[in-house]
Amino acid sequence: MPTRHAQEAIVLLARSAIAAAPLQEMERFRKLLAESQGRDVVVAFTEQGRPSLRDALVGLHRRGIATAVVIAMALPFEPSMVPSLTRSLKRWSAAGSPLPTVRLVPLLQRDDAALAALCAALDHAPVQLDPDGIKPAEGSLVPAQKRRVLVCMGGPCVAAGAETLWGHLRNEQDRLKLRARGDGTMSAKTSCLGPCNLAPVIQVWPEGTYYAGLDEHDLDRVIAEHLLAGRPVNDLAYEATGAKQVLRPRRL
Ligand code: FES
Numbered sequence: 001m002p003t004r005h006a007q008e009a010i011v012l013l014a015r016s017a018i019a020a021a022p023l024q025e026m027e028r029f030r031k032l033l034a035e036s037q038g039r040d041v042v043v044a045f046t047e048q049g050r051p052s053l054r055d056a057l058v059g060l061h062r063r064g065i066a067t068a069v070v071i072a073m074a075l076p077f078e079p080s081m082v083p084s085l086t087r088s089l090k091r092w093s094a095a096g097s098p099l100p101t102v103r104l105v106p107l108l109q110r111d112d113a114a115l116a117a118l119c120a121a122l123d124h125a126p127v128q129l130d131p132d133g134i135k136p137a138e139g140s141l142v143p144a145q146k147r148r149v150l151v152c153m154g155g156p157c158v159a160a161g162a163e164t165l166w167g168h169l170r171n172e173q174d175r176l177k178l179r180a181r182g183d184g185t186m187s188a189k190t191s192c193l194g195p196c197n198l199a200p201v202i203q204v205w206p207e208g209t210y211y212a213g214l215d216e217h218d219l220d221r222v223i224a225e226h227l228l229a230g231r232p233v234n235d236l237a238y239e240a241t242g243a244k245q246v247l248r249p250r251r252l
Pocket residue numbers: 152153154155156157191192193194195196197199201
C-alpha cells in the first residue's frame with residue numbers, strides 16, 4: 001500500500017439501499033475500488049441504509065484515518081450536496097464526533113468505466129469540504145399557523161393527478177389568504193402517505209383526516225368546510241378501519 005494513502009480512505013456514498021441487488025452492486029464497486037486503489041474503501045448511505053455517513057466517518061476516524069475521499073454515487077449529482085454535507089459535518093463535529101477531513105467527488109455515471117476514470121483523477125479531483133467556512137444562518141420566524149395540508153407526491157398519487165391538485169390548493173391558499181384565516185393553514189408535499197390505491201391522497205392536520213380520490217371540486221369543499229369552518233368533510237374522508245378500502249363510487 002503506498003504510504004501517502006495509509007491515512008486516507010474512500011467512502012462510496014449512495015442515497016439509500018436496503019434491497020439485496022443495490023447492496024450487492026455497492027459491494028461490487030467497493031471491491032473493485034479496494035483492489036485498484038490499495039486503500040480502505042467503505043460504503044455509506046445518506047438516507048436509508050447502514051452505515052450512515054456519520055457512522056462510517058466516525059469509524060474511519062477511530063481507525064486513524066485522517067482523510068476520507070467521499071465518492072457521491074447518487075445520480076444525477078445534486079450540487080446542493082456540497083453545502084448539505086458540509087453543514088452535516090459541522091453539526092456532527094459540534095456534537096463531539098471527531099471526523100476525518102472530507103473531500104467530495106461525484107461519480108457522473110454509475111458504471112465500471114466511469115468509476116475507473118474517476119479513480120485515475122482521484123488525487124486531484126475531489127473538493128475539500130470546509131465546515132469552518134459556514135456562516136451562521138439568519139433568523140427565521142416559527143409559523144403560528146396550526147393547520148397543515150399534506151399532499152402526497154408518491155408515484156401513484158402523481159399518476160392520479162396530485163400535482164394538479166397541489167397547484168389548485170396553492171392557488172386557492174393564496175387567493176383565500178388561508179395562512180391568515182381561522183387556525184391558519186400551511187401546505188406541504190410529502191412522500192407516500194400510505195393508501196396508494198386511493199390516490200390522490202391528502203391528509204389534513206391537526207386531525208390527521210385522510211381525503212382520497214379528490215378532484216378540484218372536492219378540494220374546494222375541504223377548504224371551505226374543514227380548513228375554514230373546522231368541520232371534516234365526512235363523505236370525502238377515509239378513516240382507518242384495519243381493513244383494505246377502495247374508493248367510494250363517485251357521484252354523477
Ligand atoms: S403514493 Fe400517495 S398514498 Fe402512497
